[in-house]
Amino acid sequence: MTPQQTVEELDRYVIGQHKAKRAVAISLRNRYRRRQLSRELREDIRPKNLLLIGPTGVGKTEIARRIANISGIPFVKVEATKFTEVGYVGRDVDSMVRDLVEVSMSLLRAQRIEQMGPKARERAHEKLLDTLYPESRKYHPLSGYEKHSDKHGNLSMCIEETDSVSAKRQQLSEQLKSGELNEKExxxxxNEQTTPMVEVFSSQTGFEEMGINMQGLQSMLGNMLPSRQKRRRVKISEARDILFQEEMNNLIDHDELQKEALSLAQESGVIFLDEIDKIASSYTSNTGPDVSREGVQRDLLPLVEGTSVMTKYGIVKTDHILFFAAGAFNVSKPSDLIPELQGRFPVRVEFDALNIEDFKRILVEPQNALTRQYKALLGVDGLDVEFTDDAIEAIARFAFQANADHENIGARRLHTIMEQLMEEAAFDAPQKLSGKYAIDGGSVEKAIAPLLKNHDLARFIL
Structure with a gap:
């Protein structure tokens, strides 16, 4: 996608923040541009990692979520606070790269299913048909003559039997395709491949961290152990899915798939590192000693700069993986990060705080706007909800006021206010309420204003 197309797509879900959208769109497009260059030049062009700075609830995480949906590239969102320094109990930072490779595998596997799905479904259908009504013989003149001809050499019996089998199989095939037999058993x-014991322990003992190629080891042990067949009694709908998966597994070249997944993760992968401000030194010093946080920053350095990480599918080089880091930085500052890590994020984008006009737009403009969600939810119970313009104005005003008087949580404040506003309608529908249900400014004032006046209630409810 071009930068303009990316921004247009983001505009459907995120209000404002044009600088951030442009920066993200340019970074993604530069990945494509780099891949079009010669190998010599391509190796020297490193991704320009982004540091997204802004208060909570202004769209940082939402932009990441939407990019993951629209980009079609391997994308992983992780929380910086989940990682610990090597030597402490918890996840090490290399696990985010392993997660990225798993996402690459899933993307490519989905592509293979789209390409080879029709062939696999046809094979699964034939296999299921053979299970339900085996084709005892395929008609061949010589075999039919040898086994079914009478003393005069007449082939009529063979032809009749073959025609009968074909007709019944054709009828059964049509019933299978129409779904008439889905509930039958x-x-x-x-086929069940015997699982090597090493696969059971691999996720817990960190074999990849010790430089052991788990996929190769499992493949070697798996080939040494025989595959076995297990007879299962299932519904036809489930049997169709099982056979489809088996046929897809036979059609896919798994070695080629793994190579492509590693290359895709290395060349096009994006890692979104959220809450990075929570591992800054100023933040940790205010919340008590936490010696592992600065260690996490130092562990991140080689990943962002470029290193090799062992995964169960092979080695991944992180030189060209693009990193987005985001944080509110309400307690700490970007300068509280260790200098080496600051230098690895050369592009910095500040998000704007939300005002009343932004809240009004958030309520009505996005494709997944809150007002549309509540209309759809209550519409299930036959309630036709309408929000007037003065209701939208009042909701936006109260959200802005609550953020100003208490903790500023951005657009998330709209969720709490809308829940309070719609509580009565959600409870009474459909037994006491049905038909049109209009919400105007007066309704909003009645439901929300008392809570804002009582600061103790507002602190815990809104």
Missing amino acids: VEIDV
């Missing part, structure tokens, strides 16, 4: 043979 059938016995099928399912």
Whole structure:
């Protein structure tokens, strides 16, 4: 996608923040531009990592979520606070790269299913048909003559039997395709590969961290152990899915898939590191000693700069993985990060705080606007909810006021206010309420104003 197209897509879900959208769109487009260059030049162009700075609830995480949906590239969002320094109990930072490779595998596997799905479904259908009504023989003149001809050499019996089998199989095939037999049960043979014990312990013992290629080890042990078939009795709808997965597994070249996944993660992967301000020194010093936080920053350095990480599919180089880091920095400052890490995020974008006009737009403009969500939810119970313009104005005003008087949580304040506002309608529908249900400015004042006046209530409810 071009930068303009990316921004247009983000505009459907995130209000304002044009500087941030432009910076993200340019960074993503530069990945594509780099891949079009010669190998010599391509290796020297490093991604320009972004540091997104802004208060909570202004769209940082939402932009990341939407980018993951629209970009079609491997994208992983992780919380910086989940990681600990090597040597402490918890996840190490290399695990985010392993997660990225898993996402790459999922993307490519989905592409393979789209490409080879029709062929696999046809094979699964034939296999299921053979299970339900085996084709005892395929007509061949010589075999039919040898086994079914009478003393005069007449082939009529063979032809009649073959025609009968074909007709019944055709009828059964049509019933399977139409779904008439989905609830019927059938016995099928399912291939089960004996699982090497090393696979059981690999996720817990950190084999990848010790430089052991788990995929190669599992593959070697798996080939040494025989596959076996297990007979299962399942519904036809489930049997169709099982057989489809087996056929897809046979059609996919897994070695090629793994190579492509590693390359895709290395060349196009994006890691979004949220809450990075929570591992800054100023933040940790105010909340008590936490010796592992600065260690996490130092562990991040080689990943962002470029290193090799062992995954169960092979080695991944992080030189060209793009990193987005985001944080509110309400307690700490970007300068509280260690200098080496600051230098790895050369592009900094500040998000704007939300005002009343932004809240009004957030309520009505996005494709997933809160007002649309409540209309759809209550519409299930036959309630036709309408929000007047003065109601939208009042909701936005109260949200802005609550953020100003208490903790500023940005657009998330709208969720708490809307829940309070819609509580009565959500409870009474459909038994006491039905038909049109209009919400105007007076309704909003009646439901929300008393809470804002009582500061103790507002602190805990809004």
